[in-house]
Amino acid sequence: MSGVASSVLGVRVIPWLAMMAPTAHAAASSGSAKRVIYLFMSGGMSHLDTFDPKPKKKDVMGPMEAIASNVDDVFVGQHLPETAKVMDKVCVINSMTSRQGAHEQGTYIMHTSYAMRGTIQHPSLGAWAMKMSGRINPEIPGYVAIDSSQEVTSGGFFGAKYAAAPIGSPEAGLKDVHRSGAVSEDAFERRLALADRLNEKFHGRFQNADVGAYQELYREATRLMKSEDLKAFNLAEEPESMRKLYGSGRFSQGCLLARRLVEHGVRFVEVQLGGWDTHFDNFAGVRGRCQEFDQAYAGLLRDLESRGLLQDTLVVVATEFGRTPEIKEEHQLGRDHHPSAFSCLLAGGGVKGGMRYGETDSKGAKVRSQPVEVQDFNATIAHALGIPHEQVVMSPSRRPFRIADQGQPVMEVFA
């Protein structure tokens, strides 16, 4: 692990490196975000039915209508009435483009900036943020994934220390963080000490990264158990008014929990909303997803703003690809995968609100101007966080990697 350790040291000289970097981009002032809430729309969110509607094209829109938002030229799908009222805080990127048209690969590259390989597991964005910027609150996990899949929220070659702490149910929070009432503190400590002895023996025999990771995780877990900030994970402490603001669905709870977590100093929170793979009966599917999303997202932005957190919290809405302008009659009005053009959102963290960046053609099939590759998008997130996107970190196999591969941040979105 010495390679990793030295690159940790390397991080300390970041400000200097960033200033010396040769490109104009890197010399510009970085974003003001300290934290990220990354909302991932899993399955491939239809850009046409959400944030890139084509109101004049009936054949593309099918039964979906577009509605006006509180920003003049920004329209959204009809099932996003609450979101429409907060678009002044949001930058819509309509020109996302990718070549990964399968879920696994698309999801992977969005999370890691790299294409999947059989030989290496790349760290996820959250792991990069932890690696490059460290924890804000050292007592609780710096990276938390709610309702997400562990494959794309892993620490990759950075190791388990950088992996997200998984939360399966926002209502239950981080499970099992309290010592059972049946175990005295003494007994608990003795158990740990004994287990540690056994593990040292085992670790001595097997110098294996994963075995080491578990040893480290025990230390982390016991630190966490003693933390005052565990309440960050407890939704029960939220007043009813907050529940009303965010709505009652599972994703709403996830967003509310995400806000609690960033408030308590978690660096990166991912919340997933699945079910966007609307090959079959797209319009019913999108309506259902939007009902989950709409109030939660709008509530989150409003809440962050009223707490003064929005300026240094970047809220990302991402997905692995869009969906086809063609509507498949034979699949009860379904839409298939469409990576060549899709939409993602940025809000807060120094990003300008009330703007659209990039444009697709009249059908929403191809990007017409200002294309944003997946890596550019991730470089933009990095920039918002003040992470130098050009900083190289070596993997344990001595290969060079960067948070956004060769991506360049989209500077126009920053205020």
Next chain:
Amino acid sequence: MDAVMVEGVRTIDRRVASWLKAEKKKVPEISDDAVFLRRAFLVTVGRIPTAEEARAFLDDTDPEKRRGLISHLVHAPGYSWSMTNWAFDLLRVTDRKPGFNGSFEPYRAWVARAMVENRPWDQFTREVIAAKGNPWSLEGAPVGYYLRDRGMPLDNLANTTRIFLGSRMECAQCHDDPFGTTERRDFYELAAFTHGLHEADRSPMRPLWDELEEGDRRDSWEYRVARELWDRIYGMSVVGGGEGRIRLPEDYQYRDGDPGEWIGGRTPFGKTVRMSERSQANDGRAQLAEWVTERTGEQFASVIANRMWARVMGRPLYDPVDEYQDAEDTRFPELVRDLSRLMVALDYDLQRFQWVLLNTRAFEFAPNPEVGRFGNGEDLMGRPLARLAAEQIWDSLVTLAKGDPDQVEVPTSDGRFRVNGRLVGGGTLSYENVYAEVMELGSEAAFRKYFADLVKATQSEGSGGGEESSMVAMGPRGGSGGRGGLVRACFLPSPAPRDHLLYVFGQSDREIVEGGSREPNVGQVLTLMNGFVQKQLVENGDAQVFTCLEGVEDARERVRRIYLAVLGRPPTDEELSWMMDEVRISGSEAWRNIVAVLVMSSEFVFIQ
């Protein structure tokens, strides 16, 4: 065992030995009995041995006992459940998906039964790819493979080639593969074989359904009965045997075809099978199944052989398992070729094939400590140390809590017709029969008559004593679920709910092929310290790991038994002295603490 199997073991041993020699590698040591025992159990039946099982093996002085253990394990019921987990992960078998109100239960039960019956892999593959007919019947149930991916036939096909042939074609859905040889046209030509899957025509029912959907009729019994037919009869129908032709997509971008043009089926490699673009056939999937299993040269056999090698040896001979490599291009050309041949010689019998691998020297090698997650490629230097899969951890914890969890009935799909989850008509109606009858109804009038009769037949007993059922858990019915659902993973919902231990330890979400993860995270450690393990095991006085201590007074012997139960080995002298210290300090509480400590140990969560 037969001569082919015995010869198979010899051949593999010879190949491995000559590879080690040629590479000038030291021959790894042979694992001791305890490591062998635990490994054999986890690999073969997917759980740790009970204290009894461990002791019986370790105390046995028969020099042939390893071979005896393997033969016992591959024929034990646990083998089927372990293979069921494997198949669920591979095929993404799920209980529910958004927008689908039918039932995946018959399909799920069919997959499990195929594993229980050790269905030969080529036959299994054919039955899945060519599936047709009544989804509620034993023969038709594999249509669930297509039902699972309804509306996404191209993804389904990409998964089919990935799973059964180790060909990754998903990129070619949209463009020529820049790294490989597959062109977008190739993909569509293959898709032609499966094209045209659709639901049965709902028009006989639609007028009635539209009437019932009107507001206030939704609470009526008629509506509920209709709902069953709409969702679980029509909604589960998969019609169309494969047209053999397909239109190029509207955004087709290459010179060799025009958007919207009909193209006929053509297989991309192996012995070419073609179908005509001029006429609509109905046996494309049968032809595809035939091609996959019979006409792709060594590919079909090689991929499943490599998957089985990875399952038994902890890593594949070529990596990843779902990217087929010609034997010549691998690091072990002879071995890869031999394994393909063995697979064919054993008629794709995965049980016998695994028996062969389990009896090789390579399976006995001591774990290779050098190889971690960032391994330096494939070698034959011993099994990499790896964390147990989520299902192995769960099934092992269940074993500690309940003892041998495998004495259960073979699951069957309960296909009795229900309305709103209630048995009706005295439980004599089956979905299978209703499906067959409804599919015969050719007109609206015929449907209305049938429906009226069905409503009458179900209403008469509608409220009386019907048994509630979730229709979700396949598992052994009749209350053997036991404390907190302490049954093997393959009997729990698939995937398990997100607050379950299986999720925390990375069980596949069934969205992607082999989606399970062994990545460590802090939640796992918390579960082991404070969660499930504490509540269902350490504090559960009825847990097998405690009941096996009954009547044993001697403290050392008690420690020994706990060690056997949790780690499958006796304690070392040093460990024994540590544990005896704990006994002196904590008295009767010590046993709980020792169990907790051993389950928290890395040795428990890793397979050597």
